[in-house]
Amino acid sequence: MPQLNPSPWFYILMSAWISLFTLVFTKILCISHNNPMTLMTYKYKSDPWIWPWH
Secondary structure: OOOOOHHHHHHHHHHHHHHHHHHHHHHHHHHOOOOHHHHOOOOOOOOOOOOOOO
8 A cells, every 4th residue: 555645735734724724713803893982972961961050
């Protein structure tokens, strides 16, 4: 039985894992991206001042 050269198979395996991790991490970071500007969308209503001379 002939022995296969492990060098190209190792390269294929490593490139597949790297591409998989790259895709998964970009999807995770895109989903869990925290934009602090969108968290403060609620505007508090302030009570109007009652001036004594009006």
